[in-house]
Amino acid sequence: MPLDTTLNSLGLPKAPADTRVVVAMSGGVDSSVVAAQLASEGYDVVGVTLQLYDHGAALAKKGACCAGRDIHDARRVAEEMGFPHYVLDYENIFKDAVIDEFADSYLAGATPVPCIRCNERVKFKDLLATAKDLDADCMATGHYIQRKMGAGGPELHRAADTARDQSYFLFSTTPEQLDYLRFPLGHLQSKAETRALAARFGLPVADKPDSQDICFVPNGDYAAVIEKLRPGAADPGEIVHADGRVLGDHSGVIHYTVGQRRGLGIGGLSDPLYVIKLDVDTRRVIVGPKDLLATRRIPVKEINWLGDGPFEATEGQTVEVKIRSTRPSGEAVLHPTSATEAEVELVTAETGVSPGQACVFYAPDSTRVLGGGWITRG
Structure with a gap:
């Protein structure tokens, strides 16, 4: 008798009930909808939420991704939809792989993107390995990006909703990871569709606001977090024009980013100036006209x-x-x-x-x- 090779909605040749899916649940509406949708289709869903930093204290912000409130919300969704949910303590991994590099990059005059490193080094590495340890057939997330099959295998594509597309933050996904990952929301045309699904499933997070800041940076104040992580990091220095003129002083290179125009701390100049370069070795912030940025x-x-x-x-x-x-x-x-x-x-x-x-x-x-x-x- 020939084997049934019909693919389920996740592209696997198994019945949903025989397909185990680990869903990375942040406690927000997106990942909650993914878990609820798959559970409603009859998949063997296992929800996993990562405790990433400070046990919900110190650097954490109310409502930030993976803070205490979000873990509670993810657990409630799992209970209401009837699938198991686990919380894993990844705090040490997250600090070593993401937070420390974030601080050191800023101190070196760079402008890091920690969300990419988190996907690369934590969610799509350690969490993905955990999913395999749980004998899952695949891992699903609430990211807005699409996985499509091409002539050479799975391909990564932008989300259908260009306003929600998260491909910039997922470029480092490897072909091997892409083979195992699924992104069930990537085809949706708007966030309104996601919230409508949440309401249909009766999820308690249906109206929960989206998180805006980096999860471990309260109110977007990067400098305050870096000073807490690296005491004494904000050494003062000079603000210098590209032509060599000293225009003033600053209270730390970590307060500036390349391309910045506002808040430079220098007044009385007729033409607008931008941060052209951060010279960490001399603690100088180099400024100049916009054309020098090109x-x-x-x-x-x-x-x-x-x-x-x-x-x-x-x-x-x-x-x-x-x-x-x-x-x-x-x-x-x-x-x-x-x-x-x-x-x-x-x-x-x-x-x-x-x-x-x-x-x-x-x-x-x-x-x-x-x-x-x-x-x-x-």
Whole structure:
């Protein structure tokens, strides 16, 4: 008798009841809807929430991702939908893999993106390994991104809702991880659809606001967190014009980012000035006119390539790139210098390109994510 090769909604040749899915539950509406939807379809759902920092104290903020309230909310959803839920203490892993690097990067004058490192080093590494230890067939998350099958296997694509697309934060997902991951919300056209599903399932988090800040940074005050993590980090120094003039003093390089215009602490100048460079060694904040921020060549390291063929063979390939999560993508040309490094040549110069940010590659005229890497100093 031939085997039944009919694929379920997760793309696996098994009945939902025979398919175990670990759902990464943050306590927010997105991951809660994913868990509820899969449970309603009859899957063997196991919810897992990570306790990431400070046991809900010190750096934590009310309503921040994975704080005490969110763990409670995730547990309530699991109880109401009737599937098991576990809380795992990942505080030490999160501190070593995410928080410490965040602080050290800022001290080195970079502008880090800790949410990417969290996905890369915690959620899609350690949590994914835990899901496999639980004999799960796959792991599902509430991220707004799509996984589509292509000629060469699973591909990563932007979310259908461009306003919610999280591909910038997931570029480092490896092909092996992508084979195991599922993103059930990626095809939805709006967040309103997600909330409507939450209401339909009667979830207690249906109207819960989205978290806006980095989970361990209360009120977006990066400097305060870094000073707490690295006492004495905010050493004073000079604010210097690109032409060499000393314009004033500052209370610490960690209070500034490349491209910043407001809050520089220098007044009485007729033309607007921007942070051009942070010189950590001399504790100088270099400022100048906006045109000095413009650049067309960006050195990129730690590249994760999700395109076809080896990355080294992409010399001269045209792609779309995003250099910040809030900016639209623009046309660029790849010039690989190794399997994991490249110089990215922008067709149109960009301002505010900052070391520590991600440079994410997309296929032109397509939703496909081709990978990306980390912007470094030239």
